[in-house]
Every structure is written in structure tokens, then in C-alpha cells.
Amino acid sequence: xxxxxxxETRNLSKIYRDFWGRxxxxxxxxxxxxxxxxxxxxxxxxxxxxxxxTIKLLLGLLFPTSGEAFVLGETAANVRxxxxxxxxxxxxxxxxxxxxxxxxxxxxRLFNMTAEQRRTRAQELIEIVGLKxxxxxxxxxxxxGMRQRIGLAQALINDPELIILDEPTSGLDPxxxxxxxxxxxxxxxxxxxxxxxxxxxxxxxxxxxxxxILYEGELQELGKVSTLLEDANKLAMQASGVRLTDELRxxxxxxxxxxxxxxxxxGHPTTTLEDLFLRxxxxxxxxxxxxxxxxxxxxxxxxxxxxxxxxxxxxxxx
Amino acid sequence: MSSGLPFAVxxxxxxxITLDDLPSKLASWVQDVGGxxxxxxxxxxxxxxxxRPRQNRQQxxxxxxxxVFLVSVIGATLSYIAFGIVFIPExxxxxxxxxxxxxxxxxTAGPAQSTLLTTAGAFxxxxxxxSFVVSMFKLRPRRIWAIAHLSFTEARRRKVYWAxxxxxxxxxxxxxxxxxxxxxxLQVYVETAYLSMAVMLLVTAGLLASFSxxxxxxxxxIHTIVTKxxxxxxxxxxxxxxxxxxxTVTLALMAVASLIFIQLHAxxxxxxxxxxxxxxxxxxxxxFQGKKEGFQGESVGREWEYRRxxxxxxxxxxxxxxxxxxxxxRLKDRSDVPCEFAFDIFRTxxxxxxxxxxxxxxxxxxxxxxxxxxxxxxxxxxxEKTKPNxxxxxxxxxxxAEKYGYFEFRSKEITDYHTLGFKVPAGLFRNAQKSERAExxxxxxxxxxxxxxxxxxxxxxxxxxxxxxYLLDAEGYFSLNFFxxxxxxxxxxxxxxxxxVACSTYLSGVISFVCTMFLFLGGLVRGFMQDLAFGRTEGxxxxxxxxxxxxxxxxxxxxxxxxxxxxxxxxxxxxxxxxRRILNIFPDVEAFDFTEFVAKGFDISMGHLAIHLLxxxxxxxxxxxxxxxxxxxxxxxx
Ligand SMILES: Nc1ncnc2c1ncn2[C@@H]1O[C@H](COP(=O)(O)OP(=O)(O)OP(=O)(O)O)[C@@H](O)[C@H]1O
Ligand SMILES: [Mg+2]
Numbered sequence: 001x002x003x004x005x006x007x008e009t010r011n012l013s014k015i016y017r018d019f020w021g022r023x024x025x026x027x028x029x030x031x032x033x034x035x036x037x038x039x040x041x042x043x044x045x046x047x048x049x050x051x052x053x054t055i056k057l058l059l060g061l062l063f064p065t066s067g068e069a070f071v072l073g074e075t076a077a078n079v080r081x082x083x084x085x086x087x088x089x090x091x092x093x094x095x096x097x098x099x100x101x102x103x104x105x106x107x108x109r110l111f112n113m114t115a116e117q118r119r120t121r122a123q124e125l126i127e128i129v130g131l132k133x134x135x136x137x138x139x140x141x142x143x144x145g146m147r148q149r150i151g152l153a154q155a156l157i158n159d160p161e162l163i164i165l166d167e168p169t170s171g172l173d174p175x176x177x178x179x180x181x182x183x184x185x186x187x188x189x190x191x192x193x194x195x196x197x198x199x200x201x202x203x204x205x206x207x208x209x210x211x212x213i214l215y216e217g218e219l220q221e222l223g224k225v226s227t228l229l230e231d232a233n234k235l236a237m238q239a240s241g242v243r244l245t246d247e248l249r250x251x252x253x254x255x256x257x258x259x260x261x262x263x264x265x266x267g268h269p270t271t272t273l274e275d276l277f278l279r280x281x282x283x284x285x286x287x288x289x290x291x292x293x294x295x296x297x298x299x300x301x302x303x304x305x306x307x308x309x310x311x312x313x314x315x316x317x318x
Numbered sequence: 319m320s321s322g323l324p325f326a327v328x329x330x331x332x333x334x335i336t337l338d339d340l341p342s343k344l345a346s347w348v349q350d351v352g353g354x355x356x357x358x359x360x361x362x363x364x365x366x367x368x369x370r371p372r373q374n375r376q377q378x379x380x381x382x383x384x385x386v387f388l389v390s391v392i393g394a395t396l397s398y399i400a401f402g403i404v405f406i407p408e409x410x411x412x413x414x415x416x417x418x419x420x421x422x423x424x425x426t427a428g429p430a431q432s433t434l435l436t437t438a439g440a441f442x443x444x445x446x447x448x449s450f451v452v453s454m455f456k457l458r459p460r461r462i463w464a465i466a467h468l469s470f471t472e473a474r475r476r477k478v479y480w481a482x483x484x485x486x487x488x489x490x491x492x493x494x495x496x497x498x499x500x501x502x503x504l505q506v507y508v509e510t511a512y513l514s515m516a517v518m519l520l521v522t523a524g525l526l527a528s529f530s531x532x533x534x535x536x537x538x539x540i541h542t543i544v545t546k547x548x549x550x551x552x553x554x555x556x557x558x559x560x561x562x563x564x565x566t567v568t569l570a571l572m573a574v575a576s577l578i579f580i581q582l583h584a585x586x587x588x589x590x591x592x593x594x595x596x597x598x599x600x601x602x603x604x605x606f607q608g609k610k611e612g613f614q615g616e617s618v619g620r621e622w623e624y625r626r627x628x629x630x631x632x633x634x635x636x637x638x639x640x641x642x643x644x645x646x647x648r649l650k651d652r653s654d655v656p657c658e659f660a661f662d663i664f665r666t667x668x669x670x671x672x673x674x675x676x677x678x679x680x681x682x683x684x685x686x687x688x689x690x691x692x693x694x695x696x697x698x699x700x701x702e703k704t705k706p707n708x709x710x711x712x713x714x715x716x717x718x719a720e721k722y723g724y725f726e727f728r729s730k731e732i733t734d735y736h737t738l739g740f741k742v743p744a745g746l747f748r749n750a751q752k753s754e755r756a757e758x759x760x761x762x763x764x765x766x767x768x769x770x771x772x773x774x775x776x777x778x779x780x781x782x783x784x785x786x787x788y789l790l791d792a793e794g795y796f797s798l799n800f801f802x803x804x805x806x807x808x809x810x811x812x813x814x815x816x817x818x819v820a821c822s823t824y825l826s827g828v829i830s831f832v833c834t835m836f837l838f839l840g841g842l843v844r845g846f847m848q849d850l851a852f853g854r855t856e857g858x859x860x861x862x863x864x865x866x867x868x869x870x871x872x873x874x875x876x877x878x879x880x881x882x883x884x885x886x887x888x889x890x891x892x893x894x895x896x897x898r899r900i901l902n903i904f905p906d907v908e909a910f911d912f913t914e915f916v917a918k919g920f921d922i923s924m925g926h927l928a929i930h931l932l933x934x935x936x937x938x939x940x941x942x943x944x945x946x947x948x949x950x951x952x953x954x955x956x
Contacts, residue, residue: 061955097475109464
């Protein structure tokens, strides 16, 4: 259904030029994209690959050199579309002499909201982004992560249909990153469409339904995250309640051989640093007096001790 | 002689703009702004054809807008072509004939050409302003106010107002650094107060306004604004409104402070008569009367040609004549009407006349007076004086003035540049009301009074200008007038803020500030440039001057006819025509300077203020349109 295409670009290209019209940089080359309603779409790519450029073109901050961009059925240059868009810039470019409340009030006014609407909406959002204690401090005193949070609140002030996030997790600690990712998923569940860009692959992998990978302004890959990442030639399995013994290894190998496969690796999984970090923070919250003592290394968590990871490769052609 | 004039001699080298000037001003506004609009539309058309339209940039215009645009462009093109057809032959003819050329330099176009140019200008304005006008309906006060409020808060949080602390210097040290001439004390205070306010406010306003949008772009804070449903032009208007509000508040506070300072200061007793006044004058038209046909007053060779002179003496025939038309009818209900004046004395026999006064006689007449009545008039006056219970002199004068329409004030001693006065009996105005003219045409009730001034003292000259003599209609409040003067400054502030914000939509902060100051200072010397444009300076335009320089000719003899000379003249004509158009880019800053009025104690009328607000709007409107297009076509993120 064409109606459900929220963002569409047709041969969108951008060349940055200097004052005299000489070419400085071809930042985007003939991009064709379609973003559907209700999905989380990730723009992925290394630094300088044209992710921010794409977003700015969609928002009308830049004008395309050629090609077209449609957002919510309007051309990118039409300001009316902004009624239904929320945008979090790469860095939270907000007025540093305002405090959180004033900031939200200001942006609320730009949406022509009444004083009453602005007040309730601002309190709601401050609550959501967890800045309640700091809402009267001016943004100049905020840390990077706090600025990112108020930036997100600003992007959500109009309860937008389409939310465009440029590196939403940059500057956030792992806790904040997880919070941000959860929030993004929640927004999706409420039926919002989200376009985010990042070079943090784990972020994208965790939340995005579909991704486009850009390199040097060219679209390299486009598709569902699950399909893109699935390696049909490999099989992974996780078990609990058993310890890894030579006997187990032999038995498993036998089973796999019978099915024409081959055991490649077998071992205890390591947790990610992210998980560890999250756990420690959670424990510190639960036991406020806790601190690290020299020579007393953290005990291995019980939950992972019992699980075993099997990696199996299928031998081709058998 | 223009420096150190004590007291209320108001020098108005230019007639203030009045309501009667409006139609012609409007026409020339349409011509000039329309010219710029035409150039703008032309550039746009060329860019459109060369670049191939990017459909993505804007939504398509609705059909009616396209039709209006097309009609306007065609209309403007046809009118300009017609203008060219009428103008060029005359221009060519003028090259051969010096007189036509002179006429053309003085006045570019005849009525037909002028109408064509106005029509073309109106069409061009319509084409250029169409999109602007349509988008005006999309502006929302709340959004504009949000941005205005932001500018205000920013200035407050950044503690900009500390800049205004410099004003304290004036209050603290005014007495030290200002010259102490008791009679001009108030005038100097007023002038210095206004000047220090103006410098400080204008520079601050210029800086704030020039840097606001460029800073928004540099810090990328504009990204979060333009991605909201904000019209780009709302940012421009919001910034303008914000700084104007800020400056209005500051100006008001400063004006109050200055006024308190001025009011509290003791004024020298000598100056009391002249201080804290706000006269509402009624001016007449100045003419001269003399033996020679078309006598325009003598020139006594003073460098400053503001005043013309009449020779004195017992048998002199030279008179300065002020004709008061359309005097308000309320004058007749008063007991008398003061007449005030201040003349310049030019002594030809200095040594033996020193210490001896110069005397003038003032004669007022209405249309009912005929010189044949003089005998009756004088006889009756003597009779009145010899009556048993004689009336006072004033009463007699009043009675006779009403009867005959004649009043004479004899041998008033004149002091250089000091405002002097006497009372004109109201009977004279009652008589004027009854004049035949009024009876013939009831709509023309307004009385007509003519004042003749004659200098009695032999070998002395009296220098007069139009505003040197006036009837005093009423006396206003000095404090109120001081605030009205501040409104003039407010206009200048709006002007600076408007231009700076408009420039900053395209230029960087520093460049915008420099441009604004250039335009403002250019506006201050506009008078000189105008002289150049209208060919009033001696030695001709730039090419002619250069030729004179090369040929070592002096400035006043006519150029020898030669090919080079005619080329130079053609060049100068074209140059002047061009310069005159360009001149309008510069604001008429001086017109907004009401210091003279306040300092010299003359009331600034509401009409005067209203007209200047109109002039301000007329100047800022094209800038607004320019800012609109620049802001809209700007890629804020690159
Ligand atoms: N205003 C500009 N003028 C000139 N070149 C620019 C401009 N903005 C971006 N570029 C160039 O365009 C290319 C793409 O930039 P872009 O900001 O879109 O990258 P990105 O994918 O967002 O990178 P990052 O992950 O670092 O944010 C880069 O090579 C950059 O140097
Ligand atoms: Mg980027």
C-alpha cells in the first residue's frame, strides 16, 4: 500500500559545493529508499558515509542536488510535514541558556500549542526522559547524556508519527543506551515509525527491523536485519544443566556427524561487557553500600556457570 | 555660524515631510522599490531558466498565483519597454541641447514617463511580493513570539544589559565634560543625552541583530527550529520583534533616567525663559519683497546659505514676508497670540554701531486691510488714547486690529540669535476670519494673515529663514516632548535592527554588522550624496570634475565644447540617474533625529511622528521581502 510508505527517496543525491559552486564533496549518490509505517529503519555506515546528509535532506535542512524526497506524503521542503515529525539531531543543538522546562515550552510554542498543553506535555516528557530532578538547571550545566535526553524530549513534544534520530545513543552510558533502545521499541509498539542512524552496529542490531548500509554515499545493502545477519550455514545452540565433559563432546559430535554436520566449537559463553555493566549497576542500586575491594574479584555469576555453548558447522555437500 | 548658537533657533535645512508630500513620496517609492523588484525578478527568471527548476524545492503554486505572477511580469515588461520608448529619444535629444539636459538632470521624467515608471514599478512589486504576501497568512503570532521571547531571554541571560551601564558615565560626568555656557545648558544636556543613548543603543542593537541568525546557524540551534512547523520568515520576524522589544524597554528606561537627570539639574536663571519648553509653532511661507522684480533676499556672502538677508534703513523697500495660510480658527478665541522670532544680524558698519541695537518693525495684515485705511487707523488710535478713560495699549491694538485687520509692532530691538517675542492681538485673527475670502467660500474658513518685517537700522542686514518667525499656537510639555524625541530614536533602532536581521539571513554576523553600519552612516551623509545626484555641487559630476582636473580648469566656468566634454556630461547624467536610484538604499537617518526639536524646545507633532513611522515602514518593507527570499532559499545546514 502506497499509503503506508512514510519516507521515500528517488535518486536522491547531494553534492556539497563551496561559495563559488565548485564541488567539495559528493556526499550522497542516487539513494532510493522506502520506509514503511510502523517500522524501525536503521541507516548504517562508517563516519562520513552520508547518513546525516540523508536525514538533513529528508528534513529540508539541505536541498537535494538532484532527485526527490517525500516525507509523510509531502515534499521535503514543505514545513507543514514537520507537524508530524520529531527530530533528534546528532548532537543536541539546543539553547544552552534555557533550562529543561523552558526548552520544552519553547519548542511547544513552535507547534502552536497552548500554555496548558505545553505545561502538561513538558512535565510528561521530563518524567519519561528522567530529568525531573534537573529540570530547573540550564542546559549549559548538563552532561552529554542529559543533553541527549532533553534532546529526545524535544523531539517527542508533538507526539510525532515519524521520529528521526541521528545517533540516538551517542554520548549515553550503557544504561542510557539500553533505556534509549527500550524507548525506541516502545515507540514502535505505539505505532510510530522510526528512522535512526548510527555506526554502532549493536544498537542497530538490537532495535532495527530493516537497515540500509551506506558507504561513501552509496547504498550498499538494504533489507531485514534478521535476514541480513542470518548465516544459513551455521547452527548455534545453548543448553543449561550440563557441564562440558569430553564424553558430552564425543556424543554431540556423533549426533552431528549422523546429520551430515561437524562440531566446530563448544564452550561456556562469555557474557558481553554490556550485560556485566548493567548487572553491576543493578546490584549497586539494590545494595547501596557495595564497592569493589582490592584482591576480591567478583565471583562468577551462577546463572552463566551452568550453560554451555555449542557451535556447529555443517560440512558442505554431504 | 552654525556652532554654538544659544537658544531656540531651530535650524531646519530641510522641510520636514508633511502629509501633503505623501502621494508623491508614495509614487517615487513605488518607482524605486519597483525598480529593485524588477531586477530581482529578472535575476530569478534567469536563474530559473539556467538552473532548470528543482521540483523538490517548493510546492507548486496554485493556478491563481501563477496567473497573477505572469500578468505582473508581462505588465512590468511592457511598461518598462514603453518607458524606454518615451525616454530614450528625449535623452538623446538632451545630449544635443544643454537646456533639456539640465532639465532632465533636475527632474528625471515628465508626467507620462513618471506614470509609466510607476506602473511598471507597481507590476514588478506585485510579481516580487506575491509569494511574500501569500506567506504572510501562514505566520502565527505564537511562534513569532516564541522566537522573540527567546531573543529577549538570551540577551537577559547573557547579561547584555551591562553594556548599558555605560550610560551611567553620562549621568555621573555630564557636568564635567560638557561645556558650561549657562544659556545653552539644557540644550547641551538634551543633545548629549540623546547622543549617548543613540550611540549605545544603536551599536548594541546592531550587534545583537547581526549575530543572532548567523549564530543560530553556526551553533546549529537553527536545526531544531526549522524542523518544527516554523515558516522561515517567522524566524526573521521573531528575531526582529524580540530585539525591538528589548530595545524599546531599554530605551524607555534610559529616557526616563535621562529625563529625571535633566529635570533635577538646576538651570541657570538666564536660561529659564528658554528652558523646558515645547512650543507648538505655526509657520508661514517666507517670501521677500523689494524693488527688484523677483527679489529673493540678499546674500551677504556668509558661507552658510541657510538664511537670506534684507537691508535695513529708514527708506528701505526690502521686506521679509511671512504668509500664514490655514491658521486654526481657535486663535480668535484667545486674548492674544505670541509671535516669536530669532534673526541673524549682519552689521556692515561694525565699529560705530557696536552697542547700538538693530531695530525691526513688524506689520501684520489680513486681506481686509487696504493701505488707504492707514490714516483712519492712526487717527482712531490717537482718539482712543485721548479718551477720558483710556483703554490700555493692548486693548486699543486689539480693538483696532479687529476693526481694520491691521497690527503694527514698532522698533523692536533685535539681538543676535536670541528668541524674542511680542503679542499679536487676537482681534487680528477675528478680523481675518471675517475676510471676504472666507465669506465667498465657506469651506475656506481658515484665515489668512501676512506678516511684514522691515529693518529700521541703516546699513544693517537682517538674515531670515522660514522657521525663524512663527506664531505660538500652544505650549506642550517638555517631558512628553522628550519622549516623542525618543520615538525618533526608536525608529532608528527599528531601522538598524531590521537591516541587520535582513542582512544576517545571508551574510555572516560580522559582515552584516559592517553592512548595517555602512548603510546607517551612509544615511547620515545622504544629503551630500543627494546633492551630487541632483547635480547641485559645483564642478559637475565625477567625470566632469575629472576633466576639469586634467585640463586645469576652475570649477565654475562652463566646459569647453569638445567630444570629451560631451562624453563626460553624458556619463555624469547617467551616473546621477543611477546614483539617485541607489541613494534610496540608504535610509534617511537624519529625518528620524528629533533632537533639534526637543533641545530647542519645539513640540513634535503627532502627525510628524506618524509620517516618520510610515517612512520607516516604507524603508523596511523591501528589506523584509529580501530577507524572506534569502531565508527561504538558504540551506541552513551547510
Ligand atoms: N557542510 C558540509 N560541507 C561540506 N562537506 C560536508 C558537509 N557536511 C558533510 N560533508 C561531507 O559529506 C560527507 C557525509 O557526511 P555526513 O555528515 O552525512 O556523514 P555521516 O554518515 O553522518 O558521518 P558520521 O557517522 O561521522 O556522523 C562527509 O564526507 C562530510 O565530510
Ligand atoms: Mg552523522
